[in-house]
Amino acid sequence: MDARVSTLDFAQWSTRQLAQVEQALSDWVPADAPAGLGEAMRYAVLDGGKRLRPLLVMAAAEAVQGRVEAALRAACAVELIHAYSLVHDDLPCMDNDVLRRGKPTVHVQFGEAPALLAGDALQALAFEILTPEGDAVPPAIQARLCRLLAQAAGASGMAGGQAIDLASVGKPLTEPELRAMHRLKTGALLEGSVRMGAACADAVDPAALRALNDYGAALGLAFQVVDDILDVTADSAALGKTAGKDAAADKPTYVSLLGLDASQMLAEALCMRAHGALDVSGLADVGRLRALADMVVKRTH
Amino acid sequence: MDARVSTLDFAQWSTRQLAQVEQALSDWVPADAPAGLGEAMRYAVLDGGKRLRPLLVMAAAEAVQGRVEAALRAACAVELIHAYSLVHDDLPCMDNDVLRRGKPTVHVQFGEAPALLAGDALQALAFEILTPEGDAVPPAIQARLCRLLAQAAGASGMAGGQAIDLASVGKPLTEPELRAMHRLKTGALLEGSVRMGAACADAVDPAALRALNDYGAALGLAFQVVDDILDVTADSAALGKTAGKDAAADKPTYVSLLGLDASQMLAEALCMRAHGALDVSGLADVGRLRALADMVVKRTH
Numbered sequence: 059m060d061a062r063v064s065t066l067d068f069a070q071w072s073t074r075q076l077a078q079v080e081q082a083l084s085d086w087v088p089a090d091a092p093a094g095l096g097e098a099m100r101y102a103v104l105d106g107g108k109r110l111r112p113l114l115v116m117a118a119a120e121a122v123q124g125r126v127e128a129a130l131r132a133a134c135a136v137e138l139i140h141a142y143s144l145v146h147d148d149l150p151c152m153d154n155d156v157l158r159r160g161k162p163t164v165h166v167q168f169g170e171a172p173a174l175l176a177g178d179a180l181q182a183l184a185f186e187i188l189t190p191e192g193d194a195v196p197p198a199i200q201a202r203l204c205r206l207l208a209q210a211a212g213a214s215g216m217a218g219g220q221a222i223d224l225a226s227v228g229k230p231l232t233e234p235e236l237r238a239m240h241r242l243k244t245g246a247l248l249e250g251s252v253r254m255g256a257a258c259a260d261a262v263d264p265a266a267l268r269a270l271n272d273y274g275a276a277l278g279l280a281f282q283v284v285d286d287i288l289d290v291t292a293d294s295a296a297l298g299k300t301a302g303k304d305a306a307a308d309k310p311t312y313v314s315l316l317g318l319d320a321s322q323m324l325a326e327a328l329c330m331r332a333h334g335a336l337d338v339s340g341l342a343d344v345g346r347l348r349a350l351a352d353m354v355v356k357r358t359h
Numbered sequence: 360m361d362a363r364v365s366t367l368d369f370a371q372w373s374t375r376q377l378a379q380v381e382q383a384l385s386d387w388v389p390a391d392a393p394a395g396l397g398e399a400m401r402y403a404v405l406d407g408g409k410r411l412r413p414l415l416v417m418a419a420a421e422a423v424q425g426r427v428e429a430a431l432r433a434a435c436a437v438e439l440i441h442a443y444s445l446v447h448d449d450l451p452c453m454d455n456d457v458l459r460r461g462k463p464t465v466h467v468q469f470g471e472a473p474a475l476l477a478g479d480a481l482q483a484l485a486f487e488i489l490t491p492e493g494d495a496v497p498p499a500i501q502a503r504l505c506r507l508l509a510q511a512a513g514a515s516g517m518a519g520g521q522a523i524d525l526a527s528v529g530k531p532l533t534e535p536e537l538r539a540m541h542r543l544k545t546g547a548l549l550e551g552s553v554r555m556g557a558a559c560a561d562a563v564d565p566a567a568l569r570a571l572n573d574y575g576a577a578l579g580l581a582f583q584v585v586d587d588i589l590d591v592t593a594d595s596a597a598l599g600k601t602a603g604k605d606a607a608a609d610k611p612t613y614v615s616l617l618g619l620d621a622s623q624m625l626a627e628a629l630c631m632r633a634h635g636a637l638d639v640s641g642l643a644d645v646g647r648l649r650a651l652a653d654m655v656v657k658r659t660h
């Protein structure tokens with residue numbers, strides 16, 4: 059099965075991937091978009107965030123020996139969608155948050171209307187990056203990546219999850235309802251990252267693809283459980299965003315529903331499930347994916 | 360050259376195309392998206408608007424003998440982008456408009472946050488519709504359509520134009536500056552509609568493609584000039600939106616810059632330029648495109 063990747067190897071790999079992704083994002087998010095729009099877009103995207111989604115894309119693409127150019131584009135595209143969702147989520151009519159990644163949020167820095175437009179333009183840019191002219195990425199892969207990203211971002215994915223989240227403030231949810239919300243709100247894009255990475259190969263064994271999808275689903279949910287835990291255990295400085303805001307907003311969370319200990323156990327169990335999916339995938343190079351699952355559960359911000 | 364299409368033929372053709380587009384939009388904009396999101400999306404899209412962009416897609420696709428399934432998807436996708444842009448444009452932080460197509464705007468009806476999310480989800484849906492699984496649309500056409508739509512919608516297209524518009528309120532613009540703004544804000548998506556229609560064929564003669572692009576550019580600008588004219592000459596009931604709002608907002612318009620008569624002459628001249636481009640396209644079936652250019656300039660709402 060998998061050739062275990064040491065922590066050191068993973069750190070080196072991750073640093074190398076992230077340098078590539080940062081460079082590509084800096085190249086592709088236009089500085090010269092009109093009337094300050096490019097500035098707001100770059101502010102929203104560059105020099106910030108854990109870049110977990112790009113790493114998932116790159117690791118999944120590696121696991122299936124996917125095409126490098128396609129993977130880099132998919133990694134950037136998914137990060138642009140993530141960045142736009144944060145910009146819109148922070149707006150006064152949504153979470154009304156003023157701090158993100160340790161900096162003023164986009165609407166605080168540039169104004170509400172420019173923030174709205176920057177988010178809109180980032181979403182469009184994601185699909186533009188996925189569809190380069192020329193033969194660097196085969197059209198079949200371009201189309202597949204667009205499909206997966208649109209599904210992950212839209213009404214049956216992230217945007218749908220945000221709508222449930224919005225409607226659920228102050229409402230008691232059951233654990234299955236909470237899970238359904240998070241499966242869409244955060245899970246869809248994380249799972250989508252893994253699917254997009256896997257879509258960078260010309261063809262993948264169906265059983266391996268199912269295993270990767272299971273991995274992505276478990277990891278996506280684990281991420282949210284840990285997010286809820288950190289919302290109560292970490293401080294704003296470590297998070298780079300306002301801590302305790304979900305509790306303050308009376309939003310249902312895993313911690314409010316299950317308590318802190320059970321939430322931590324759930325996160326561990328989901329991490330094991332993600333590892334288990336990789337074990338049965340039949341794929342050799344899944345060490346980075348394994349390390350990413352560990353990183354999600356052990357992160358402190 | 361072109362076999363002239365009678366006004367009656369055009370009306371019949373247009374009615375038939377629109378029935379198809381309405382049905383497809385109703386099928387594809389999900390009623391069951393979570394937490395009322397689907398309801399807001401359908402409210403924003405269905406039963407409203409002139410559907411000029413879908414007609415341009417269908418007519419351009421016909422002119423190049425494009426694939427029917429691809430054209431229908433492109434027509435719906437471009438309308439979804441248009442619909443999302445209106446939803447976001449009407450938000451309080453943008454134009455703060457309460458009336459659209461004779462109905463309360465989406466945020467008035469559903470609230471600001473749901474309107475923001477509905478717009479976001481509509482943009483994603485546009486790209487999802489362009490990338491169906493299976494072989495109904497060849498991957499190369501799917502990829503090309505996504506590229507053209509993303510370019511038309513993003514920072515170097517519609518969103519960029521909106522950013523200029525936002526930054527130009529109360530500022531005197533020269534005619535070239537005003538033209539640059541409109542070329543992006545409204546022109547990019549109208550021109551994009553023509554390009555997407557032309558992209559529904561497996562291959563198109565480059566000279567014909569250039570001619571269609573010229574047609575789209577002239578028509579896009581004509582549309583905006585007429586919009587500015589109608590903003591002062593029509594009333595809110597005819598427009599289905601608040602009349603005189605650009606003047607009230609001290610936004611630069613063709614009428615404020617050139618006066619009413621010169622604006623009308625400019626619109627006519629652009630219509631002739633659009634016709635001229637069709638004349639030299641070498642394409643046979645351009646009667647619908649010709650009629651659409653006339654419709655844009657002669658419309659009263």
